[in-house]
Amino acid sequence: MTSSWVLLAVSVVGLLFALNALVPLKVGPFSVVSFFAGWLTSEMPLLHVLWQAIGLVVFFVLGAMNHWPGLVGLAIVALEWAILVILEISSQRSWAYISKGLGPLAEGLSPPKIRFSQSHIPVPKKGKDLEKLANLDYWGDAIHKHKLDIYRQKINPQSSALKPVLFYIHGGAWILGDKREQGLPMMYHMAKNGWVAVTVNYRLSPRSSWPDHIVDCKRALVWVKENIANYGGDPSTIVVSGGSAGGHLAALVGLSENDPTFQPGFETANTQVQGCVPIYGVYDFTNQDKVFAPGFVRFIEKSVFKKKLDNEPEVFQQASPYFRIHKNAPPFLVVAGRNDTLVPIREARRFQAKLKDTSESDVYYYELPLAQHAFEIFPSVRCVQSVLGIELFLNYVAQKDTQVSKPETAER
DSSP states (O other): OHHHHHHHHHHHHHHHHHHHHHSOOOSTTHHHHHHHHHHHHHHOHHHHHHHHHHHHHHHHHTTGGGSHHHHHHHHHHHHHHHHHHHHHHHHHTHHHHHHHHHGGGGTTOBOOOOOHHHHSSSSOOOOTTEEEEEEEESSSSOOGGGEEEEEEESSOTTSSSOEEEEEEEOOSTTTSOOTTTSSHHHHHHHHHTTOEEEEEOOOOTTTSOTTHHHHHHHHHHHHHHHHGGGGTEEEEEEEEEEETHHHHHHHHHHHSTTOGGGOTTOTTSOOOOSEEEEESOOOOTTOTTOOSOHHHHHHIIIIIIOSOTTTOHHHHHHTOGGGGOOTTOOOEEEEEETTOSSSOHHHHHHHHHHHHHHOSSOEEEEEETTOOTTTTSSOOHHHHHHHHHHHHHHHHHHHTTSOOOOOSBOOO
C-alpha cells in the first residue's frame, strides 16, 4: 500500500512539472522558480517519459498498481505524458517558425532531419574533429575572468583561407556563468562547419560593477581582431552572439562600436562587428514599458550598477541596447522563446521592431512557441533546429557581399 501512495505523490509532482513547462508562471519571484522547474522538462520531454517508464516498472514490481492510489497515480502519469508529447511535438515543429523569421535566408529549404542521438541527450558533444584552445589571456593581467577559449577544426586549421569568427558571450544575470557552460551546441556546430568560435569570460557582479562587463567584452573583441588570424580566424568577419545577459552584452557590442565610454585605455581600437545574434537578451534597463517586474530593477540597481535608476537614468539608458539602435547597425538576428519567464517575450518584440524601423541593415527575428529561457543550452530538438537557423544567418553575414549560397536542405 505504501508504494501506491508514493506512486500517487510522485505522479502529482511530475504532472505539476509538465503543466509548468506548458503554461509557466510569469509572476514576480515565481518566474525564477518556474524557469528552473520547467527548463529541462520543456527541452527534454522524452527523457522524462523514459525515466518515468522505468519508474513505473519498479512500482509495478512492488505492487503499487494493486491499490486505488496507485491506479490514480497511473492515470495522472498518462495525463502528464500527453502534455510531454505536446511539448515534444511543439519542439519538433520549431523549424516552421525559424524559417518564417529568416525569410529569404531559409527559402526553399526542407525541414532539418535530426537524429535522435543529436537532440535527446542533454550533453553537448564536441566531437573528435574539433580542438579547444583554452584560457588564452586577452588582457595580459592573468586574471581568470580575462580569459577566452577557441574552438576550431583540428585538421590543418591554418592551411586554408581564414575562417569567419563567432564571438560568444555567456549569460548568467551579470553575476554568474562561465565560458565553458553556455553556447556549446552552437559553437561546436559552427566550428565543424567552417567557422572559428571564440567564447569569453568577463568580470561579474557584485564584485564588479557596470560597465566592467562590457569593457571586458570589448577588450576581448580587440584581442580577437588583433590575434585571431594566428588561429585560423578572419578578423574582418566577426559575428557576436550570446544568451540572456550575454544577449544583452552581444547586442550592446553590436550597437556601440568604437564608443570610447566602454573602451577605457583602448579608446581608438576598432570594435565594430559584422553581425549580431542576441538570444533572449535584455535590451532596456530603464524598463520603460514595464516589461519586467519591479524586482528586476531592484536587482540590477543593487547588484550590477550599484546606482539608482531614478537618480542616474542616463547610465541605465546608456547601457541599454534599445536606446543604442541606429541606422548603421550591423545585420541582426534576434531570437527568443514565448514561454520565457525570466525575460518576457515583449522585450525581444519591442527591440526587434525598433531595429527594423531604424536600421538600414537586414534584421531577422524568430520566436519559438513553448520555449523557455536558456532553451539552446542543451542540444534538444528545438536547440538543434535553432542552431541550424542561426547558421543560415551567420553564413549570410559571411557571404553578404556575394550571392548567398544555400544548401538544398538544412539537415546536418
